[in-house]
C-alpha cells in the first residue's frame with residue numbers, strides 16, 4: 001500500500017494543487033499580473049504537490065512535468081494534471097451554453113468525448129468541467145459556461161458530459177477511466193450562479209427549497225453518472241463559504257448522495273475564507289476547509305494551498321484517519337486513470353488522435369449547426385436564396401474574428417484554426433456572389449479589467465474617435481452597395497465568462513448605433529449574434545426580419561453559420577434560458593410560481609412589458625411541425641405510479657428538419673406552491689417532409705416529486721397536474737393527470 005509508505009508531510013503534499021504556467025503563456029496574458037512565475041519543477045520534483053493545473057502551450061511540456069514527478073519524487077507518484085477543458089481542447093466546439101441549446105444529448109456526450117481524447121493525448125488527465133451552475137441572471141458572465149436556467153435540462157447535460165469526459169455509462173464511481181478519457185469535475189458546488197446582482201463571486205442567499213429543487217439537481221445527476229471529482233465554489237452561501245460548508249460537502253454530497261470521489265476547492269477558495277471574514281487566518285482557513293470536506297486545495301503556488309495543514313494534525317483537530325481518507329481519494333483518482341501504470345503521453349494515441357481530426361472537425365461543424373437558435377425569421381428571408389444576392393456585406397466587429405468565433409476558455413494552443421462568418425459565407429456563396437467584410441465599429445480589445453474597459457481603452461489609445469467615425473461610414477457605404485447585409489454583433493469573448501459581469505445587457509461598443517444605421521438603409525438584413533448571454537436585442541427584434549443566435553460557435557463556426565443561413569442546414573436549437581427584454585427584468589426564468597393575479601402576468605411593471613422577449617425553449621425552424629393527439633396511458637394514477645405521455649409530431653413543411661419536443665408539467669395544489677411550468681422531458685427528433693412519428697415520455701414518481709419547504713423534505717403530493725407538450729415553454733397541447741393517494 002502506497003499510503004503506508006508515505007510520511008505525513010508527503011500525504012499532505014498530495015492534497016495540494018498549484019498552477020503550472022509557462023513563460024510563454026504568462027507573456028500572452030492580459031497585462032496586470034506581473035507576479036513571478038513560481039518554480040513548479042522543484043515543487044513537483046520533491047513531491048510537494050499532488051496535482052498541477054496546466055496553463056501551458058505544449059503537449060511536450062505536460063509530459064515533461066509528469067516525467068519530473070514520476071522520476072524525481074521519492075515515491076514516484078504521478079500527477080493529476082488538470083485543465084479547464086470546457087468546450088474542446090484542440091478542436092473547439094460551441095461554448096457550453098451553445099451545446100446545451102442543441103438539446104441533443106448524444107451530440108454533447110460525443111463532443112465532450114472528443115475533447116477528452118484530445119486532452120488526454122495532450123497530457124491532461126483531469127478537466128474542470130462540466131460547469132453545472134444554474135444561471136438565471138445573465139449579468140453573470142459565467143452563464144456562458146453552463147447549461148442555462150433549468151434544472152432538468154441542466155441535469156441531463158451534466159449526466160452526458162460526465163459520461164463523455166470519463167467514458168462509458170459509468171454509474172460506479174470507482175470505474176477505471178481509459179486512456180481516451182479524463183476525470184471530470186462538477187463545479188462550482190454549489191449556488192455560485194445565483195450571486196447577488198449577477199456580480200461574480202458575490203454572496204449567494206438561497207433557500208433550501210431553491211437549492212434542492214433548482215441548484216442541486218445537475219450536481220446530483222453528475223454524481224449518479226459516476227463523476228470522479230467535485231469542485232467547491234468560491235462564494236459565501238447562506239452565510240458560510242462554499243469551500244468551508246460542511247452541510248454541502250459532508251451532509252449532502254457525501255452522506256446523502258454517497259459521493260466517494262475527490263473534492264477539490266476552486267482556486268484559492270480555502271485561503272480566501274480569511275478575506276471573506278470567515279476564517280481567522282490561513283491556518284484556520286486550511287483547517288476549516290479540510291474539516292468541511294475539501295480534500296485537495298487548489299491555489300497559486302505562492303499562496304501555498306494547504307500550506308499550514310500539517311500544524312492542525314493533533315488530538316481533537318485533524319486526525320491521521322481524516323488525512324488518510326483524503327489522500328486515498330487522491331490516489332484513487334490516479335488509480336482510476338491508470339496513471340501508476342501509464343503516466344506518460346501515449347504517442348500512438350496522440351498520433352491517432354491527430355489522424356482523427358477531420359472527424360473531430362466534422363463533429364464541431366455539426367455541433368455548431370445544431371446549437372444555433374433561430375430567434376426570428378419574418379417574411380421568410382431565411383434560408384437565403386443564393387441566386388437572389390450578388391453583393392453580400394458582412395458587417396460587424398465579430399464578422400471576421402477568429403477569437404470570437406472560438407469563444408472563451410481556450411488554451412494558447414487553440415489560437416489556430418477557426419472559420420469566421422465572413423470566411424464561411426465566402427466559401428458557401430463561392431462564385432455566386434461577391435462577399436465583403438467591414439467591422440463597422442472598432443473591434444473591442446481586451447479590457448485590462450472589465451469595469452475599466454472604456455476608460456482604459458481610451459487612455460491606451462485603443463479608442464480613436466476619428467477612426468471610429470470612418471469605420472462606421474465605410475461599413476454603411478458597403479451596406480449601401482450591397483443587396484444583402486449579414487450583421488455579426490455580440491460580445492467580445494473577454495466580456496463574458498469569469499470576472500466578466502455586466503450591469504447592462506446592451507450591445508457594447510457602438511454596435512447598437514451600427515445596427516440602427518444599417519437597418520435605416522432598408523436592405524435585406526440578417527442579424528447573427530456571437531455571444532454567451534441574452535443581450536438586449538429588443539430594438540433589433542422590432543426592426544430586422546431575421547435573427548440567428550450562433551453563440552461562440554467554435555472552430556467550424558463560420559461554415560456552420562453559412563450553412564444555416566443558406567439552408568444547407570436547418571436550425572433547430574432552442575434557448576436554454578428565458579430571453580429578457582431588458583436588464584431591469586432579471587433574474588427572469590420560466591419556472592416561477594404563480595402570482596395571485598395570473599391574468600396580468602405581462603403587465604407587472606408600469607413602465608415596461610414584463611414578459612420575456614423569447615421564452616425558454618424557443619427556437620424556429622425553416623420547416624413547420626404539427627403536434628397533436630396528446631394522450632396519457634392513464635388519466636389517474638396512484639402516488640408512486642407512472643404514466644406514459646405521448647403525442648404525434650409531423651413535419652408539415654418542405655424540408656427535412658429536427659424539432660425538439662418538450663414536455664412540461666404543473667402541479668395545481670399541494671404542500672407547497674409549485675412552478676407554473678416545469679420541464680420534465682425532451683427529445684430532439686429528425687423528420688423528413690410529411691413524416692409523422694409518435695414521441696413518448698414517462699412521468700413517474702421521481703419526476704413528480706419535489707422538495708417541499710412545508711414538509712422539509714421530498715414529497716409526492718396527491719394533486720391534479722397539467723401536462724403540456726410543445727415546441728417551447730409556451731406549449732399549448734394539454735392534458736390533465738390526477739395523482740391519488
Ligand code: BGC
Nearest residue numbers: 053084128187188266267498
Ligand atoms: C474558476 C474555475 C476554474 C479554475 C481553474 C477558477 O477561477 O472559478 O472554474 O476551474 O479557476 O482555472
